[in-house]
Amino acid sequence: MTGPATIFDRPNTYIGKPEPRADAARLLQGRGRYVDDLNLPRMVHAAFVRSPHAHARIRAIDVTEARAAPGVLAVYTGADIAAEVTPYVGTLTHMAGLRSAPQYPLAVDVARWQGEPLVMVVARSRAQAEDACDLIDADLEELEAVCDQETALSPDSPLIHEEFGSNLAWERLVEAGDVDTAFAAPGVTVVERTFRFGRHTGVTLESRGTVCDYDPSENQLTMYYSGQAPHMMQVILSKHLGLPEEDVRVISNDVGGSFGIKIHTYGDEIAAAVAARMLRRPVKFIADRMESFMTDIHARDHVVTARIGVTAEGNIVGIDMDDLTGIGPFSMYPRTSAIECNQVLNLTGAPYALQNYRARGRVVFQNKMLMCQYRAVGHPIAMAVADGLLEEAGRAIGMDPVALRKKNLMADDSYPRQSASGMKLDDLSHQKAITKLTEIMDYDALRTDQAEARKRGVYRGIGLVSMVEVTNPSPMFYGIGGAPIASQDGATARLDAGGALHVASSITEQGQGTNAILAQIAAGVFGVPIDRVRVTTGDTRNVPYGGGTWASRGAGIGGEAMLQAAHALRDQVLEVAGTLLQTTPEALDIRDGNVVDAGTGAERMTLADLARTVYYRGNELPSDTKPELIATRHYRVTDFPFVFTNGAMAAHVEVDIETGFVKVLHFWAVEDCGRVINPMLVDEQVRGGVVQGIGGALYEECLYSPEGQLLNTTMADYIVPMAAEMPDITVAHIETPSKTSVLGAKGAGEAGTGGAPAAILNAVNDALSPLGASLWQMPMTPQRVLTALSEG
Amino acid sequence: MTRDARITLTVNGEEISAVVAVRTNLVDFLRHDVGLTGSHVGCEHGVCGACTLELNGKAVRGCLTLAVQADGGTVTTVEGLADSGRSDALRAAFTRRNALQCGFCTPGMLASALSYIERGGSDDRQAIRDHISGNYCRCTGYQSVVDAISDVIREGDGA
Structure with missing residues (x-):
C-alpha cells in the first residue's frame, strides 16, 4: 500500500484537525437514543x-x-x-x-x-x-460476611466458597534482579510506605x-x-x-457514559x-x-505495602511491593477480576530504568460488590505507588523530584526495551514529557510561590507523576486466555450512488468521539469532504466483527482498520476511474469528492458520476471490469502485547490545615499518544480522565460497614467532582507515532485517570511535608488529612 | 394504591391533556407519556441535574417535580429550546468546544446554562462553575462546558 506520507500529506486530510463531532447536533437537541x-x-x-x-x-x-x-x-x-x-x-x-x-x-x-x-x-x-x-x-x-481483604486470608476467616478452602482467588509473583541485595548495599536509602486505595465506581450518568x-x-x-x-x-x-x-x-x-x-x-x-x-x-x-x-462493578480496593531503594546520588536501585486486593465474591465474567492486580504488577515502576523489582499480588474474595475493570485498570495504583515512593525517597535524600525523575526515567533513545516486569516498550518519550511539563507549568516559579506562601502559613503542594498507559491491546490481553473478546477490529467503506461514503466499524461510541474520528480518517484517506461521510457503529448485524471500545483501543486499532479500508476503497475506485477515463490509476487521485488528475489536481469526474455509472449504467464498462465499491479491512496489533503511551502530569494544590480540605489550583498533563487524530477530542479525553482521577484521589469511595452494608448509595452521599471545585487543566502533547500501524495512533482515554491520583497524592504530601505529616490513603478526604496532621 | 388525576399543560408550545398517576414525576411524564425523551433521569433525587428543564420560566428538577404540579403550567424541554432557537448560540458553542461527550447530562446542562445566561450571568469562570455545580458531568471535566458558556456570554456582549 502507499506509504504514510501520502496519506497524511493529502490535500483534504482531516487527521490532526480539531473537527467538531457530527453527533453533537443530535445530542444537543435532545434527540439522542439511549x-x-x-x-x-x-x-x-x-x-x-x-x-x-x-x-x-x-x-x-x-x-x-x-x-x-x-x-x-x-x-x-x-x-x-x-x-x-x-x-x-x-x-x-x-x-x-x-x-x-x-x-x-x-x-x-x-x-x-x-x-x-x-x-x-x-x-x-x-x-x-x-x-x-x-x-x-x-x-x-x-x-457471617467476609469484608476486609486484610483478614480474608486468615485461617479463621469464614469462607465464601467452601470448596476452595480459602478466600484466595489468585496470586502472582514477579521477580527481576535481586531487590534484597540491592537494598542492603551501602549508601542505599530504603523508604517503605503502605498505600490504601478505597473502592470507587464509575457513576455513569446514564x-x-x-x-x-x-x-x-x-x-x-x-x-x-x-x-x-x-x-x-x-x-x-x-x-x-x-x-x-x-x-x-x-x-x-x-x-450515556461507560468508563469500563x-x-x-x-x-x-x-x-x-x-x-x-x-x-x-x-x-x-x-x-x-x-x-x-x-x-455496577466497583474498582480499586487495594492495600499495597511497598519499598523503594535509592542511592545518595538519586539512582533508584529497585522497588519491592505487595498488593492485596479484594474483588467481591466472584471474579467478574468474562474479563475476570484479576486483571487489575496483574496490571499493577506489570506497570509499577515501568517508566523507570529499574534493575531490581519484586512484586507480589494477591486477589481475595469478599462479600462486597464485584470489583473489575474500570477506566485506567491498575494504573492509578501502579503510578501512585511508584511515584509516591519516588517523591518520598527524594525527600529522604534531599533531591528535587524532577531531578530524581530525569535521572531515572528511561532515555527517549533507548527503545525498544523492556520494563523490569517484562513489558515490551517502544516509541516512548518520558524525558521529553517531563521537560515539557516543567516548562508549561513553570515549575521553578511554582516552587518560589510555594516557599513564599509557606511563610504566610499557606500550604501549597506540587506533585508530579511520570506514567505509562496500556493501550491498543493485542490478542495477548484476553483472547489468548479463552475470552470471547475480539482483539481485532474491522471497518468497511462503501461508496454510494450519490458519491457519499458510508463507513461501518466494530468499535463503539460512548461519547469519546469514535464516530467522529472514523469519519475524519475515512474522509481524508479516501478523499471526500467529511460531511459526505456517514458512520455506523454498535450493531452486530451491520458492522464488521470486532472488539469494541475499551482499553484505549478504539482509535489505535479501529482507526487503523478504517484507514486501511478507506485506502483500499480508494484504490478500487481509482481502478474503475482509470478504465472510464482511459488512463492509469496512478495518474489519478480522489480529492474533495472528485476524481482528479494526480499531478495537476484538475477534476476529471465526480465520484457521483463514477458511482452512477457503475451502479446504473454498467453497460458502459468493459465486460471484464468488475468494480467493487466497497472494501473491508481488519487490523490487530502484532509483535507487542500492548502499545504503551507515556505522559507526565502535575497537580498544584492548597491544603487548608484547619479544615483538611484540598483545593486543586491547577493541573497540567503532557501526553504522548502517538499520532493525534483530533486534538480537541484527545484534550477532552485527557481532561475528563484527569477529573475522574481527581475524584478517586480526593472524593469518591464506596463505604461499607463492617457487615458489608454499602452506606452511600445516593449521589448526595457518594461525592463526585463538581464544576466548582475542579481546576482548569492545561494539556500539551508530544507525538511519537507507534510503529505498529500506519496511523501510528495510541490510546488516550485512560491516561488522565491513571496518572492524576499519583500527582494529587504527591502534591498533598508535598504540602504537608513541612508539618511532618503525610497521607497514603485515597480518597484523601478532609478527615484523613486532619488525622494525618494530628499524627504528623 | 395510586390515584390518577387529569392535568393540562403547555409543553414546548403544544397544549397537552393527560391522565397521570399522581405519583408520576414530571420528567417521567414527559419521557414516557409525551414521548419527549430528551430530558434524562440520572439520580431521581434532585442531585445530578440531568433532568433539569424549564417550568413556568424557571429551571427546575424534573425528578423532584410531580407532573400534577405542572398542571396549568408551561414546560420547555431541550427539544423545545432547540425548535424555538433559544439554545442556538449555546448549541453552537457546545459543539465548537466539545462541551459534551456522552450527552447524557447535556439537556440539563443546557437548561441550567440558559437560565444563567438569560438572567445576565457574568463570564467569570468561577461564577459559571458555581452555577453549573448542580449538574454532574462525568465525561468532560467541566472546563469545556465553562468555555462554551463563557463564549456565549461574551458573544452576547458583543465582545
Whole structure:
C-alpha cells in the first residue's frame, strides 16, 4: 500500500484537525437514543428484589402476593432463571491459578453481596414492578460476611466458597534482579510506605440498563445494550441462553457514559434477556441510582505495602511491593477480576530504568460488590505507588523530584526495551514529557510561590507523576486466555450512488468521539469532504466483527482498520476511474469528492458520476471490469502485547490545615499518544480522565460497614467532582507515532485517570511535608488529612 | 394504591391533556407519556441535574417535580429550546468546544446554562462553575462546558 506520507500529506486530510463531532447536533437537541428512550410495542418492565445482606442463605421466598399484584406478568426466582441459562465462571486460562465459582444471574441458594438480585418481577410499568417487589417475602439466614481483604486470608476467616478452602482467588509473583541485595548495599536509602486505595465506581450518568426483545418466529433475541462491546455480549447471550450466535443481535445506540462499567456480565441484564424469551415480548430493565451504586462493578480496593531503594546520588536501585486486593465474591465474567492486580504488577515502576523489582499480588474474595475493570485498570495504583515512593525517597535524600525523575526515567533513545516486569516498550518519550511539563507549568516559579506562601502559613503542594498507559491491546490481553473478546477490529467503506461514503466499524461510541474520528480518517484517506461521510457503529448485524471500545483501543486499532479500508476503497475506485477515463490509476487521485488528475489536481469526474455509472449504467464498462465499491479491512496489533503511551502530569494544590480540605489550583498533563487524530477530542479525553482521577484521589469511595452494608448509595452521599471545585487543566502533547500501524495512533482515554491520583497524592504530601505529616490513603478526604496532621 | 388525576399543560408550545398517576414525576411524564425523551433521569433525587428543564420560566428538577404540579403550567424541554432557537448560540458553542461527550447530562446542562445566561450571568469562570455545580458531568471535566458558556456570554456582549 502507499506509504504514510501520502496519506497524511493529502490535500483534504482531516487527521490532526480539531473537527467538531457530527453527533453533537443530535445530542444537543435532545434527540439522542439511549436505552431508556426506547419504547417498543408490548414492552414490559423489570424490577428486582435484592439481597439486603452481604452474605445470606436463602431459606424460602414467597412470591404469591406479588404474582397477584396489579400489572404483574411474571415473577422469577433465582431457580426459575437458572433453569433457562448455563452458569458462567470468571476465569481465563492465561491467568494461571485464577479461580472463581459458577455464577447465575440471580442468587439461587446463597446471596453473596448486598444488592445481589434474588427475585425478578416483570410488570406493565416499572412502578407496578417495584410495588410488587415490596410484597415479596424473602426468608434469609444471615451468614457471617467476609469484608476486609486484610483478614480474608486468615485461617479463621469464614469462607465464601467452601470448596476452595480459602478466600484466595489468585496470586502472582514477579521477580527481576535481586531487590534484597540491592537494598542492603551501602549508601542505599530504603523508604517503605503502605498505600490504601478505597473502592470507587464509575457513576455513569446514564445508569446501566437494557431492553431485550425476543421474536419466537425467528428465534431472534435482540438486546439494546448500553455498553462497549456488542460482539462480546452477543457471544455471552448465545452461549448462556443456548441460542445460535447469528440469532442474537446486540445494538448499542447512544451510551450515556461507560468508563469500563458497562462491559461486564450483569445478572439483571441477562435475566432481562431470559424474561424476554420466556414472555416473548420486550422487557426493559433500567437500574435506578441505588442499584447502580450497589451493583455496577466497583474498582480499586487495594492495600499495597511497598519499598523503594535509592542511592545518595538519586539512582533508584529497585522497588519491592505487595498488593492485596479484594474483588467481591466472584471474579467478574468474562474479563475476570484479576486483571487489575496483574496490571499493577506489570506497570509499577515501568517508566523507570529499574534493575531490581519484586512484586507480589494477591486477589481475595469478599462479600462486597464485584470489583473489575474500570477506566485506567491498575494504573492509578501502579503510578501512585511508584511515584509516591519516588517523591518520598527524594525527600529522604534531599533531591528535587524532577531531578530524581530525569535521572531515572528511561532515555527517549533507548527503545525498544523492556520494563523490569517484562513489558515490551517502544516509541516512548518520558524525558521529553517531563521537560515539557516543567516548562508549561513553570515549575521553578511554582516552587518560589510555594516557599513564599509557606511563610504566610499557606500550604501549597506540587506533585508530579511520570506514567505509562496500556493501550491498543493485542490478542495477548484476553483472547489468548479463552475470552470471547475480539482483539481485532474491522471497518468497511462503501461508496454510494450519490458519491457519499458510508463507513461501518466494530468499535463503539460512548461519547469519546469514535464516530467522529472514523469519519475524519475515512474522509481524508479516501478523499471526500467529511460531511459526505456517514458512520455506523454498535450493531452486530451491520458492522464488521470486532472488539469494541475499551482499553484505549478504539482509535489505535479501529482507526487503523478504517484507514486501511478507506485506502483500499480508494484504490478500487481509482481502478474503475482509470478504465472510464482511459488512463492509469496512478495518474489519478480522489480529492474533495472528485476524481482528479494526480499531478495537476484538475477534476476529471465526480465520484457521483463514477458511482452512477457503475451502479446504473454498467453497460458502459468493459465486460471484464468488475468494480467493487466497497472494501473491508481488519487490523490487530502484532509483535507487542500492548502499545504503551507515556505522559507526565502535575497537580498544584492548597491544603487548608484547619479544615483538611484540598483545593486543586491547577493541573497540567503532557501526553504522548502517538499520532493525534483530533486534538480537541484527545484534550477532552485527557481532561475528563484527569477529573475522574481527581475524584478517586480526593472524593469518591464506596463505604461499607463492617457487615458489608454499602452506606452511600445516593449521589448526595457518594461525592463526585463538581464544576466548582475542579481546576482548569492545561494539556500539551508530544507525538511519537507507534510503529505498529500506519496511523501510528495510541490510546488516550485512560491516561488522565491513571496518572492524576499519583500527582494529587504527591502534591498533598508535598504540602504537608513541612508539618511532618503525610497521607497514603485515597480518597484523601478532609478527615484523613486532619488525622494525618494530628499524627504528623 | 395510586390515584390518577387529569392535568393540562403547555409543553414546548403544544397544549397537552393527560391522565397521570399522581405519583408520576414530571420528567417521567414527559419521557414516557409525551414521548419527549430528551430530558434524562440520572439520580431521581434532585442531585445530578440531568433532568433539569424549564417550568413556568424557571429551571427546575424534573425528578423532584410531580407532573400534577405542572398542571396549568408551561414546560420547555431541550427539544423545545432547540425548535424555538433559544439554545442556538449555546448549541453552537457546545459543539465548537466539545462541551459534551456522552450527552447524557447535556439537556440539563443546557437548561441550567440558559437560565444563567438569560438572567445576565457574568463570564467569570468561577461564577459559571458555581452555577453549573448542580449538574454532574462525568465525561468532560467541566472546563469545556465553562468555555462554551463563557463564549456565549461574551458573544452576547458583543465582545
